[in-house]
Amino acid sequence: MQLVILGLNHKTAPLERRESFAVAKDDVAPLLSELCATQGVSEAALLSTCNRVELYAIVEGNVTAAIEQLHVTMLDHRELNRSDFAGSLYALDGTEALHHLLRVAASLDSMVMGEPQILGQVKEAVQTARDAGTVGMRLGRIFDAAFTAAKSVRTHTEIGQAVVSIGSVAADLAARIFDDLTRCRVLLVGAGKMAEATARSLSAAGIERVYVANRSLDRAVTLAQRYGWRARNMSELEELLVEADVVIMSTGARRPLIDASLARRVVPARKYRPLFIVDIAVPRNVDASVSDIDTIYLYNVDDLESVSQVNLENRKEAAAQAEALVKEHVVSIEAWSEGLKVQPTLAAIRSRADGIARAELDKTLARSLPDLDEATRTALEKMAGSMVAKLLHPTMDALRNPNGRDPETLLDTALLLHGVTPSDLPAERSSDSEETS
Amino acid sequence: MTGTLLTSAAVCLGVATALHFSGLLRAHARRSAAGRVLTALSVGLLIVAGVFELSNESPMLPMGPQVLLLVSLGVTLVIGAVGRTRSSAVVGPVVSSLLMAVAFALAVKALRGDLPTSESAELGTITVVHIGSTLLGFLLFIPAFVLAVLFLHQQERIKRKLLGGGVGSLLGLERQAWRLLACGFPLYSIGILLGFVWQESQGSDAVRPEHVLSALSWCVYAMITYRHFRSGWRGKPAAVANMAAFCCTLGSVLLYVMR
Numbered sequence: 114m115q116l117v118i119l120g121l122n123h124k125t126a127p128l129e130r131r132e133s134f135a136v137a138k139d140d141v142a143p144l145l146s147e148l149c150a151t152q153g154v155s156e157a158a159l160l161s162t163c164n165r166v167e168l169y170a171i172v173e174g175n176v177t178a179a180i181e182q183l184h185v186t187m188l189d190h191r192e193l194n195r196s197d198f199a200g201s202l203y204a205l206d207g208t209e210a211l212h213h214l215l216r217v218a219a220s221l222d223s224m225v226m227g228e229p230q231i232l233g234q235v236k237e238a239v240q241t242a243r244d245a246g247t248v249g250m251r252l253g254r255i256f257d258a259a260f261t262a263a264k265s266v267r268t269h270t271e272i273g274q275a276v277v278s279i280g281s282v283a284a285d286l287a288a289r290i291f292d293d294l295t296r297c298r299v300l301l302v303g304a305g306k307m308a309e310a311t312a313r314s315l316s317a318a319g320i321e322r323v324y325v326a327n328r329s330l331d332r333a334v335t336l337a338q339r340y341g342w343r344a345r346n347m348s349e350l351e352e353l354l355v356e357a358d359v360v361i362m363s364t365g366a367r368r369p370l371i372d373a374s375l376a377r378r379v380v381p382a383r384k385y386r387p388l389f390i391v392d393i394a395v396p397r398n399v400d401a402s403v404s405d406i407d408t409i410y411l412y413n414v415d416d417l418e419s420v421s422q423v424n425l426e427n428r429k430e431a432a433a434q435a436e437a438l439v440k441e442h443v444v445s446i447e448a449w450s451e452g453l454k455v456q457p458t459l460a461a462i463r464s465r466a467d468g469i470a471r472a473e474l475d476k477t478l479a480r481s482l483p484d485l486d487e488a489t490r491t492a493l494e495k496m497a498g499s500m501v502a503k504l505l506h507p508t509m510d511a512l513r514n515p516n517g518r519d520p521e522t523l524l525d526t527a528l529l530l531h532g533v534t535p536s537d538l539p540a541e542r543s544s545d546s547e548e549t550s
Numbered sequence: 551m552t553g554t555l556l557t558s559a560a561v562c563l564g565v566a567t568a569l570h571f572s573g574l575l576r577a578h579a580r581r582s583a584a585g586r587v588l589t590a591l592s593v594g595l596l597i598v599a600g601v602f603e604l605s606n607e608s609p610m611l612p613m614g615p616q617v618l619l620l621v622s623l624g625v626t627l628v629i630g631a632v633g634r635t636r637s638s639a640v641v642g643p644v645v646s647s648l649l650m651a652v653a654f655a656l657a658v659k660a661l662r663g664d665l666p667t668s669e670s671a672e673l674g675t676i677t678v679v680h681i682g683s684t685l686l687g688f689l690l691f692i693p694a695f696v697l698a699v700l701f702l703h704q705q706e707r708i709k710r711k712l713l714g715g716g717v718g719s720l721l722g723l724e725r726q727a728w729r730l731l732a733c734g735f736p737l738y739s740i741g742i743l744l745g746f747v748w749q750e751s752q753g754s755d756a757v758r759p760e761h762v763l764s765a766l767s768w769c770v771y772a773m774i775t776y777r778h779f780r781s782g783w784r785g786k787p788a789a790v791a792n793m794a795a796f797c798c799t800l801g802s803v804l805l806y807v808m809r
Contacts, residue, residue: 286708288719289704289707289708289719289720290708290719290720290721291719291720291721292719292721292722292725381781383782384781384782385781385782385783385784385785386782386784387720387721387785404709405577407785407786407787408784408785410708410709412711416711
C-alpha cells in the first residue's frame with residue numbers, strides 16, 4: 114500500500130496540454146469516486162491548478178497495474194489521446210511520490226517558487242476529496258504531514274519572502290509598455306483566489322484605477338470594495354476592454370472570454386492604444402491568436418516562467434534550506450508509514466500476550482484467590498497488563514524502528530518467538546479501519 | 551559599369567526593403583529571409599562597384615559620393631555582424647532601407663553626372679528658407695526614425711517575451727517620435743512648397759528623382775501624421791511607414807547634396 118502520483122505540470126507540459134488535462138471544479142468529485150472504484154485504488158485526491166494537474170492515490174498490491182488503471186481513468190475515460198501526453202505525464206510512487214508531494218505543498222515545485230497560493234490550493238483539493246469521501250486515514254495523514262512540512266519551510270526559511278507575485282510581474286511587464294503604471298486603468302476579470310492574490314499585489318504596487326469584473330457581480334463588488342475599486346458587470350467586457358490599459362484574466366471559464374474578433378473590434382475603439390493582457394487562467398481565458406494583433410500584448414502563465422527563473426536565482430540559499438527540511442519530513446513520514454506496515458504484527462503479538470496473561474490471571478484467581486475483593490482484582494488485572502506491555506516493549510520498539518535491520522527478518526523472528534502464526538494476523542484492511550476509529 | 555552596378559543594387563535593395571517591411575508587418579519569416587538574401591546580394595554589388603570605382607582611373611563618382619559608398623558599406627557590415635548575434639528582426643529592414651536610399655542616390659549621381667548650373671539661380675530668401683526648413687525638418691526626422699526603430703525593437707522583445715535590455719516604454723518611444731514628426735512635418739512641408747515655388751520662378755518644369763522622392767516622402771509623412779492625429783493610428787505599421795518615409799527623405803536629401 115503506497116502513495117502514487119500521476120500528473121503533469123508546467124515543467125513537463127506546455128499550457129495547451131495542461132489545459133486539456135485540467136479537471137473542472139465540478140468534475141473533481143465524480144472523477145475521484147470513479148478512481149476509487151477502480152481496482153487497487155483505495156484513496157484519491159486531485160489537484161488541478163493553472164500549473165499542474167496531479168492525482169494523489171493510495172494503491173494496494175501491484176503498483177504498475179494500479180498506475181495503468183489510473184491512466185485508463187484519467188485519459189481513456191476522458192477521451193484524451195494517450196500519445197498526446199506521452200512525454201508529459203509522470204507517475205511517481207513510494208518515497209519519490211512522497212518527496213514530490215511535500216515539495217509541491219511547500220511551493221518548491223511551483224513556477225514562482227515560494228508563492229503562497231499553492232498550499233491553499235492543495236488544502237482545497239484535500240477538502241474536496243474529503244467531501245467526496247475519497248480520503249481516508251493514510252492519504253489524510255500524508256497530506257497533514259505535507260501541510261506541516263510546508264508550514265515548517267515557510268517558518269524556518271526565507272523562501273516566502275520577496276516572492277514575485279503575478280501582480281508584481283504584471284506591473285513590471287506593463288512598465289515596458291506604459292510610462293506610469295499608477296496612471297493606467299487595470300481590469301481584473303474574475304474574483305477567485307488568484308484574483309484576490311493579484312488584487313493584493315496591485316494594491317501594494319499603488320495602482321488605484323482598477324475595475325473588477327466577474328460573472329457573479331456580488332463577488333466582484335466584495336473584492337472591489339475591499340480596495341476601494343469599482344465593480345463592473347461581465348456583460349460590459351467589450352466596453353471595459355476599450356477603457357482598460359492592463360487586463361488580468363483569472364476566471365474559471367472553460368472557453369476563451371476574449372477571442373481575436375472581439376480584440377480586433379476593440380483596437381480601433383481604443384484608438385490603437387496598447388493593451389496589455391495577462392492571462393493567468395487555465396484553461397486560458399484569452400485566445401492565443403489575440404497575441405497576433407499589433408497593439409495587444411498577451412502574456413500567459415507559461416510566459417511568466419522566465420520571470421520566475423530570475424526569482425529562483427535570487428533565492429537559491431533559501432531553496433536549499435527548504436529542500437533539506439522537506440527531506441527530514443519525508444524521512445519521518447516514511448518511518449510512520451513503516452510503522453503502519455508492522456501494525457498488524459504488533460497487534461497480533463499484543464493480543465496473544467494479553468490473552469495468555471488474562472487466561473493465567475483468571476485461572477489463578479479462580480483456583481487460589483476466589484474471595485478477592487473487586488478493587489484488588491482490578492489492581493491485579495492492571496498489573497498483569499502492565500507487565501505484558503513492559504515485557505513486549507523492546508520487541509515492539511525494535512519492530513517499529515528497525516534501525517538498519519531487515520524489517521522482514523525482524524517481523525518473522527518476532528512472530529516465531531511469540532508463537533504467532535500468519536493466520537493470527539488480522540487482515541490489513543481491518544487494521545486500517547481500527548486505526549481510523 | 552558603376553551606374554549599372556549601383557542601379558542593380560538599388561533595385562535589389564528596394565525589393566529587399568519591401569520584403570523586409572512586409573515580413574516585419576506580417577511576421578512572415580520567409581519574406582524576411584528573402585529580404586536578407588537580396589540585401590547580401592546588393593552589398594556584394596555595391597562592393598564590386600566600390601572596387602571598380604577605386605581602381606578606375608576615370609571614376610564616374612567624385613570623391614564625396616565614393617566616401618559615402620565606402621562608409622555606408624562599412625557601417626552595413628558592422629551592423630550586419632552585430633545583427634547576426636542579436637537576431638533582431640529590426641536590423642534587416644533598417645540596413646536595407648538606409649542602404650537603398652544611399653544606393654539610389656549614388657546610382658542617379660553616377661548615371662546623370664554633374665547637372666549644369668542654372669545661370670539665373672541665385673541664393674534668394676525663398677531658396678534660403680526652402681533649404682533651411684527642409685534641412686530642419688530632415689534633422690527632426692532623424693531622431694523620429696531612430697525612435698521608430700527602437701519602438702520596433704522594444705515591441706519585438708515584448709512580443710517575444712524577452713526580459714531585460716529594454717530601451718524604454720513603448721508608449722514613451724512612440725510619444726517622442728510623434729512629437730518630432732509633429733514639429734518636423736510642417737517645416738518639411740514649407741521646404742517642399744518653397745522648393746516648388748522656386749522651381750516655378752526659374753521656369754523649370756523638369757521632374758527629377760529628388761523631386762519624386764521628396765513628394766513621395768511628404769505623402770507618406772502626411773498620411774501617417776493625419777491618421778495619427780485624427781484616429782490615434784500607431785503601432786508597428788506607423789513605425790514602418792515612418793521608416794519608409796525617412797528613407798525617401800534621405801535619398802532626396804543625398805541627391806540634393808550631391809547636386
